[in-house]
Amino acid sequence: MVKRLYAYKDLLFVFIWREFLIRYKQTTIGILWAILQPLSLMLLFTFIFGVVLHTNHKDYPYVLFFYAGVLPWTFFSGSTNFAVSSLSSNFNLVTKIYFPREIIPLSGVAINLIDYLIGLLVYFVLLIFYRTPLTWNFLWLFPLMAMLIVYTTSISFFLAALNVYYRDVKLASAFLLQFLFFATPVIYSIDTVENRWKTLLFLNPLVFIVENMRRVTIEGRGIILWQMAVELLGIIVLYLIIYRIFIRIERAFADVI
Amino acid sequence: MSSEPVIEFNNVWKKYSKQQVLNNSLREELVSIITGKKCREDLADGEFWALKNVSFVVERGECIGLCGPNGSGKSTILKLISNVTFSTKGFIKVHGRVAPLIELGAGMHPDLTGIENIYMNGTILGLSIRELKNKCSDIVEFSGLSDFINVPVKKYSSGMYLRLAFSIAVHSTADILLFDEVLTVGDQEFRDRCAQKIAELIALEKTIIIVSHETKMLDLFADKIVKLEHGIITTGYA
Numbered sequence: 001m002v003k004r005l006y007a008y009k010d011l012l013f014v015f016i017w018r019e020f021l022i023r024y025k026q027t028t029i030g031i032l033w034a035i036l037q038p039l040s041l042m043l044l045f046t047f048i049f050g051v052v053l054h055t056n057h058k059d060y061p062y063v064l065f066f067y068a069g070v071l072p073w074t075f076f077s078g079s080t081n082f083a084v085s086s087l088s089s090n091f092n093l094v095t096k097i098y099f100p101r102e103i104i105p106l107s108g109v110a111i112n113l114i115d116y117l118i119g120l121l122v123y124f125v126l127l128i129f130y131r132t133p134l135t136w137n138f139l140w141l142f143p144l145m146a147m148l149i150v151y152t153t154s155i156s157f158f159l160a161a162l163n164v165y166y167r168d169v170k171l172a173s174a175f176l177l178q179f180l181f182f183a184t185p186v187i188y189s190i191d192t193v194e195n196r197w198k199t200l201l202f203l204n205p206l207v208f209i210v211e212n213m214r215r216v217t218i219e220g221r222g223i224i225l226w227q228m229a230v231e232l233l234g235i236i237v238l239y240l241i242i243y244r245i246f247i248r249i250e251r252a253f254a255d256v257i
Numbered sequence: 258m259s260s261e262p263v264i265e266f267n268n269v270w271k272k273y274s275k276q277q278v279l280n281n282s283l284r285e286e287l288v289s290i291i292t293g294k295k296c297r298e299d300l301a302d303g304e305f306w307a308l309k310n311v312s313f314v315v316e317r318g319e320c321i322g323l324c325g326p327n328g329s330g331k332s333t334i335l336k337l338i339s340n341v342t343f344s345t346k347g348f349i350k351v352h353g354r355v356a357p358l359i360e361l362g363a364g365m366h367p368d369l370t371g372i373e374n375i376y377m378n379g380t381i382l383g384l385s386i387r388e389l390k391n392k393c394s395d396i397v398e399f400s401g402l403s404d405f406i407n408v409p410v411k412k413y414s415s416g417m418y419l420r421l422a423f424s425i426a427v428h429s430t431a432d433i434l435l436f437d438e439v440l441t442v443g444d445q446e447f448r449d450r451c452a453q454k455i456a457e458l459i460a461l462e463k464t465i466i467i468v469s470h471e472t473k474m475l476d477l478f479a480d481k482i483v484k485l486e487h488g489i490i491t492t493g494y495a
Contacts, residue, residue, distance in 0.1 A: 014380040018366060018373075025368045025409075092363045097381055098340040165283045249283065254341045255273065256283075 001243060004100050011099055015107035023111065034115040035122055038074045042067040045187055058189065060218055061130050067123055068214040069186035072145075075116040076152050076206060077177050082108030083156030084163050084173045088257060095254045102246060105160040109153050127217065135220035141213060144223075147235055148209050154239040157246045164257050180204070185211045205231055262352075263433060263464050264315040264338060269347035271308040271333055271488075307333045309488045310347075317432075318462040322479030324469060329485040331468045335435045338466070353432030353464070356382045358423075367411035371402060371421055374410055378425045392428050399450070400424035420447060427454045433464045452477065 005012060024030040045066040049055045058065060083105035087094060090104055127134065163169040184206045190198060201207045208231045215221045308330045315321055323331045336342045337349055339357035364381040365374045375396055379389040397403050400420045402413075410418060426434075455478055458465060469475055475482050484492040 010384075010386045011380045013386070014376055018369065018377055021373065022366060022368050093381065094341075096336075096339075096341060096363045097357050099381070245287070249287075251343050254336065 001102070004247075005103070005106075008099055008103060012103050012106065015103055016110045019107050019111045020114065031118070034118045037115075038067065038070045038119045039122065041074070042070045045070070049187065058219075060132070064126060064130055064132065064218050065189075065214065066187065067126060068218060069184075069210055071116060071119045071123060072148055072206070072210050072213055073181065073184060073186045074119070075112050075148065076155075077181070078112040078115065079105075079109045079152045080155050080159055080173065080177065082112065083160040084170050086156075087160045087164050087253065088167070088170075091257045094257055101160075101250045101253055102157060102243075105156040106153065109149070109156055112152075113149065123217075132218055133220060134217070137216045137220050137222045140216040140223050143228075144209050144213050144216070147205070147232060150239050151205050151209070151235045154235070154242045158242045161246050161249060161253075164253050180206070183207070185214075189214070202227070202231075205235055261317040262314045262350075263317050264313075264352075264466075265350040266311050266313050266334075266337075267348050267350075269308055269311045269337065269344045269349060270306060271330075271337065271342070272304050272345040273307045273333075275303045275305065307488050308337075308344075311488070311490055312347075313483065313490065315464060315466070317464055318459070319481065320459055320465040320467065320479050322467050322469065322472075322475030322482040323485060324472060324475060324482060325485035325491075328487075330488040331485055332437060333488075334485075335437055335466065335468060338433070339435060351433070354383055354430070355433045355435065356426070356429035356431035357435045358382070358426040358429075358437070365410055365418070365422060368409055370409050371400075371406040371413075372397070374421065375425055378422065379428075382426060382429045383431055384429060388430060396424050396428050399428070399454075401447070416444070423447075423451060427451070427458070431463075433466070434458065435466050435468075437468045438470070 024033070027033065029036070042063065046062040049066075050062040086104045086108055087101060093099075093104075094101065159169055159173055163173075183201065183204055185201075190201065190207060190211045193201065208227060212223050212228075216223060311330070311334070323334065325331055333342075335357060337344055338351055339355045340351070341357070364378045366377060369377060372393070375393060376386065376389055379392075379396075380386065384392070397406050400423075402417055402421055402424075405413065405417065410421065413421070455465065459478065465478070467475060467479060472482070482492070483490055
């Protein structure tokens with residue numbers, strides 16, 4: 001991918017810059033939205049589970065618990081949501097000018113990554129504010145982020161390409177994302193799930209990523225290496241397959257879009 | 258000047274489908290990944306040939322005019338040259354960078370200002386950011402829109418919009434320029450300026466392909482006029 005995109009790096013950069021500009025054009029608080037969105041979602045969950053339902057998750061603040069889950073989830077759902085219609089809504093470019101098509105969904109991943117990084121700063125502020133004892137294990141956060149980015153990119157490519165052929169994808173993906181939200185430990189912890197269900201849940205790479213992001217930062221625990229190896233292998237294989245198919249069918253996009 | 262072919266079409270056929278949902282094409286592509294076989298070359302239901310056995314050669318520095326009625330395959334030829342789509346049969350060789358000025362302003366975004374759109378559209382046409390930094394003032398000057406350059410283009414009139422798009426397009430550094438019906442843009446004064454710019458580009462030995470209904474325009478610039486009808490070249494290279 002790097003080799004293919006190198007000649008078009010300026011175009012990729014301009015696409016990211018464009019999406020970023022469009023996003024906050026004619027808004028008054030601009031980039032603050034990047035902080036506000038995950039923050040308000042986290043507060044909502046804190047209210048529902050802490051005040052209304054009184055569920056007991058862990059022995060640390062709800063605020064941290066939910067925020068740690070909301071951040072990667074927002075990145076994933078934001079990117080894939082952007083990707084689904086990204087190619088089909090840019091059909092006037094796709095049918096007229098050649099450039100590697102993955103640039104369009106990739107720019108969506110990139111702007112969501114910017115939001116994610118801003119949210120991460122807020123996360124660190126919260127961690128310090130609640131005096132969470134950090135251990136060196138929190139460095140695992142970065143490989144986990146890399147896995148999340150690769151996985152999100154693969155799913156984005158997949159949905160974007162499929163939506164070129166079938167517009168059903170856009171309709172289905174809204175529903176699927178909702179479904180996936182509950183299959184990802186954003187509002188619960190995998191520790192509270194029975195063992196026989198755990199294996200099933202771990203088929204979704206987001207489960208491993210989100211759960212461990214919380215563990216390595218708030219709880220200071222390490223990760224289980226063999227699980228990491230399996231998940232990593234799965235994510236890489238998935239990426240290679242999807243990208244290969246993407247390149248192959250990309251040639252036909254202009255004709256079918 | 259040595260004759261150096263930059264574009265070669267060799268017995269090119271191009272198939273299109275009239276169907277709305279193209280399940281078959283995705284299935285075919287996927288099957289061809291696994292089996293390594295090429296796609297079918299015959300016509301299935303609802304498919305038609307947009308180009309039938311088209312062959313021609315364009316040499317460096319030539320200016321070719323393509324004309325013909327709607328649906329005769331002019332735009333398909335431009336799309337094949339610019340790599341947007343691929344031929345069903347036959348082969349195509351293109352040497353050099355192509356700037357497809359096929360539809361002006363395809364990459365423009367209404368919320369962005371004129372200057373932001375210059376960068377957006379310029380990179381889409383294959384210019385690098387550095388080249389654009391150097392050329393930006395030239396582009397603005399050529400468009401004659403310097404008073405409006407920091408205004409979002411959604412507030413432009415359609416004439417202003419096309420002027421900006423055309424100005425970006427003609428500042429491309431590509432070796433091969435494709436113009437599709439774009440020369441009917443703007444008022445007389447701007448059109449004269451465009452004509453002058455094209456003459457300059459021809460003098461720079463750029464290869465140019467112009468598609469137009471206006472044969473007057475084509476007579477003015479084109480070294481050779483190619484007429485197309487129903488996907489077949491009738492005059493020019495026939």
